[in-house]
Amino acid sequence: MAEAYIYDAVRTPRGRGKQSGALHAIRPIDLLAGTLTALQARNDLPTAEVDDVIMGCVTETGEQGACIARFAALQAGWHFDAPGVTLNRFCGSGLEAINTAAAWIMSGMHDLVVAGGVESMSRVPMGSDGGAIWDMRTQFTVGSVPQGISADLIATRRGISRRDLDHFAVQSQERCAAAQDRGAFDRSLVPVVDEAGLVVLDRDELPRRGTTLEALAALPPSFEVMGRQFKLDALVRMRYPEVDRIEHVHHAGNSSGIVDGAAAVLLGSKEKGEALGLRPRARVRAMAVCGEEPIIMLTGPVPATRRALARAGMEIGDIDLFEVNEAFAVVPVSYMDELGVPHDKVNVNGGAIAMGHPLGATGAMLLGTVLDELEARDLSTGLVTLCIGGGMGIATIIERV
Numbered sequence: 001m002a003e004a005y006i007y008d009a010v011r012t013p014r015g016r017g018k019q020s021g022a023l024h025a026i027r028p029i030d031l032l033a034g035t036l037t038a039l040q041a042r043n044d045l046p047t048a049e050v051d052d053v054i055m056g057c058v059t060e061t062g063e064q065g066a067c068i069a070r071f072a073a074l075q076a077g078w079h080f081d082a083p084g085v086t087l088n089r090f091c092g093s094g095l096e097a098i099n100t101a102a103a104w105i106m107s108g109m110h111d112l113v114v115a116g117g118v119e120s121m122s123r124v125p126m127g128s129d130g131g132a133i134w135d136m137r138t139q140f141t142v143g144s145v146p147q148g149i150s151a152d153l154i155a156t157r158r159g160i161s162r163r164d165l166d167h168f169a170v171q172s173q174e175r176c177a178a179a180q181d182r183g184a185f186d187r188s189l190v191p192v193v194d195e196a197g198l199v200v201l202d203r204d205e206l207p208r209r210g211t212t213l214e215a216l217a218a219l220p221p222s223f224e225v226m227g228r229q230f231k232l233d234a235l236v237r238m239r240y241p242e243v244d245r246i247e248h249v250h251h252a253g254n255s256s257g258i259v260d261g262a263a264a265v266l267l268g269s270k271e272k273g274e275a276l277g278l279r280p281r282a283r284v285r286a287m288a289v290c291g292e293e294p295i296i297m298l299t300g301p302v303p304a305t306r307r308a309l310a311r312a313g314m315e316i317g318d319i320d321l322f323e324v325n326e327a328f329a330v331v332p333v334s335y336m337d338e339l340g341v342p343h344d345k346v347n348v349n350g351g352a353i354a355m356g357h358p359l360g361a362t363g364a365m366l367l368g369t370v371l372d373e374l375e376a377r378d379l380s381t382g383l384v385t386l387c388i389g390g391g392m393g394i395a396t397i398i399e400r401v
Contacts, residue, residue, distance in 0.1 A: 004102035005273055005280035006398060007266040009368030010038045010190045014204045014356040017121035017258035022201040024260070026192055028057075028064050028120035032072035035264035038190040039114060040078070043266060043278060048079035051110035054101050056093025056117030057086050058359040061129040068118060082114075088360070090389035091327060092289070093117050094263060095363025095396055101267045102284040102396075111272035116264035117361035126258070126359065133389060136230075143239055143295045145232045147389060148223035148255065150297040151328035152248045153236055157296075158334055162249035165329035166216040169254035169353045171343075172326060173211040176350025180207070184349050184376065188368045206257045206356040216253040224248035239295045254329040259356030263364035282371055285381070285397040286312035292391040298331050300393020301385040302338050308383065308395040316341060319397070320379035323366040325386040326351035335385075348373060362386065367396065374400055 012031055015023030023031065032055065040047060055069035070084030089096040094117030101113035132138040139145060155165065179185060180203060191202035227233040233246050266278075273280055288307035292300045301324055309315060316339050324332040324346055336346055349369060352362065363386055370382035385395040 001106050002108050002269050004105040004267050004284045005270060005401065006282045006284065006371065007268060007273055007278045007280055008039060008043055009188055009265045009371055010035050010042070011188050011263035011365045011368055012190055012192050012261045013201045014206055014259040014261040014358055015201050016205050017260055017356065019122060021122050021260060022205050023120070023192060024122040026200060028118050028123060029068055029072050029075050031120060031192065031260065031262040032068060032118040033075040034192060035116065035190055035262050036073060036076040036078065036114065039264050039266055040076070046276070048081045049276065050078070050082040050112050050114055052104070052113050053082055053084040054097040054113060054115040055084065055086050056088065056097045056360040056363065058088055058090055058093055058119060059124045059126055059129045060086060060088060062124050064120065064124045089392070089394065091325065091357070091359055092363055092386045092388040092392065092394035093360040094365065095367065095384060095386060095394050098265055098267065098364055098367060099287040099396055102287065105267060105269050112268040114264055114266055116262065116364040118262035119358040119360040120260045121258045121358060122260050140235060144390065145236060145295055146223065146226060147297060147327065148250050149227050149232050149236065149246070150295065151250045151330045152223055152246050153240065153243065153296055154298060154334055155249050155330045156243055156247045157240070160330055160333055165249055165254045165333060166213050168329045168333050169216060170211055170213055172347065172350045172353040173208055175348060176207045176354035177209050179349035184373065187372050204355045206259055207354045211253065219251040219253050221248035222251045222255065236295055250328050250330070254353060256327050256352035256357035259358045261358035261361050261365065263361045263368060265364055265367060280401050282398045282400045285399045287396045289392060289394045292393060294391035297389070297391045298327065298387040300387050300391065301331065301335050301395065304393035304395035305339065305383060305385050308397050312397050314397070319381050319383045320345065321348060321370050321373055321382045322346045323370045323382070323384045325357065325362055325366060326353045327357060327387055329353060331387050363394070367398065371398065
């Protein structure tokens with residue numbers, strides 16, 4: 001089996017996912033096309049050689065419909081020979097795109113693939129595509145609740161307090177601020193420009209410097225009213241009767257922010273890279289996806305990690321750095337507790353609590369982040385994992401070369 005090498009990774013800054021956000025005026029196709037343009041320019045990439053452009057996007061409707069991967073490549077001026085496909089594995093879509101690209105390369109069917117994702121949550125609101133996940137009848141039939149309630153369920157069952165989660169959230173903000181100050185994101189960041197070529201945003205917009213435990217303690221829980229009023233807490237207790245009462249501990253300050261953004265990663269075989277004069281930065285060691293019980297939903301990163309480690313013939317201690325998506329604070333907190341991973345290895349530059357979670361793009365962004373930090377610290381192996389709606393998990397292990 002061939003090996004899949006990572007040659008480069010770029011991303012936009014994350015803009016606040018509101019009409020007042022810096023990237024609201026930028027169409028999602030232009031966000032994604034900007035990353036493709038940068039990837040081509042940085043690597044002197046002959047785009048006719050690209051076998052496929054694979055992009056994750058969760059809300060595939062409106063401006064994000066009609067296979068945005070293909071049309072973003074055309075918008076970027078790429079050669080007509082470079083096709084495109086858009087996929088949706090909910091929050092894992094960006095990493096799923098990379099894993100799919102790596103699998104094609106490992107199989108020998110493709111030699112050069114660009115993968116990543118895009119989500120403009122200010123222009124195409126989450127849930128605007130409809131579907132069964134938003135249907136109350138389906139929720140009660142298959143067992144599914146909004147993710148915030150799942151997060152609160154995990155915290156309740158594991159005895160994780162709101163203060164513990166708020167403490168993690170404060171550290172995410174502090175780590176992000178320190179990373180921005182030392183330029184930890186600069187290698188991968190591609191400024192977003194408007195039609196006149198003027199810079200619209202050149203750094204992540206969401207982080208709140210100076211966030212304190214006292215400020216977070218004043219925020220109301222986000223999912224308590226929903227859980228009680230729509231009887232979703234009762235649905236949860238049908239599956240988990242040992243839970244007398246769900247403690248609603250997540251709120252806007254310890255959950256991921258809604259943002260806009262895009263990312264692109266260049267992957268290829270060793271032979272193709274040599275032919276094009278590309279220098280590999282890392283290789284994909286292993287990847288895995290898994291299903292989980294759909295009410296608790298957000299525990300997927302643990303079994304996905306275990307599967308990826310087993311496929312790589314590795315143990316948890318062999319991983320130097322982890323990126324565990326901060327969809328909700330309980331996800332990385334319970335992940336570290338269950339797998340015995342120290343916090344000084346996890347999300348060392350902060351995460352989605354500070355910077356936001358642009359659904360279809362996040363997985364690709366996290367892979368670029370861990371690769372940059374491995375190089376900065378002269379470390380070897382990184383693992384990226386995300387929880388996924390509907391009860392799934394995804395994980396990818398990379399190794400520097």
